[in-house]
Amino acid sequence: MQAKDAVGRYGERVATRYLSDRGYEVLDRNWRGTRGELDLVARRGGTLVVVEVKTRRGEAFGHPAEAVTRAKLARIRRLTGEWLHTHAVPRREVRIDVVAVVVPRSGAARVEHLEGVV
Template identity: 40%
Template sequence: MSDKIEKGKAGEDLAAQFLIDKGYQVLARNYRFKRSEIDLIAQKDNCLVFVEVKLRTTDAFGYPEEFVNEKKAGKIMEGADQYIYELKWKGNIRFDIVAIRQIKGKTELVQIEDAFY
């Protein structure tokens, strides 16, 4: 497994536990539909949350959340539409980013709610 894939999985593990600790139930990881992949799908109360996880080990190129562009958001929304259809979900939905910064031995996680729609 490549270093990038291992870091991505480690980031998703951190983000999943972060959400669980905040009272979310993680329903799916790495959900795929056509060319879309959603890192985490979680639920809290009557809200289904589609989560993009971004991990960075340097600030040299910007903050993690700045790397979710319009194209990526569109693919996530396409996958979310399919998941909602499969689940026959009637509640609220939200698109979040969990930004992870691991710099100089410190790990910081931030949840950005309603990051895009």
């Protein structure tokens, strides 16, 4: 399990760097709510972006984004509401994105950013 956790943490670092390089301001990482965790909360312009990061070593078991199910998205929506309430953020546009990271055996990680999945 530790190797899987290390891959996930690496993927979150890659996703954070990827988003920062594209003008996103990361506000929170690994925020724990009452029923789960939000990987990243960021802001770009007037939009608050909640980001689910999925990382895999390859695509033998499918693309990483395929692991984001309807149930997972419903949990992310609930947690987003909790994050907004906890942080007393003024009402603004909110979007949920998925950043899929594939870490091959050699070479750089591949990143795919899916915007507005909900």
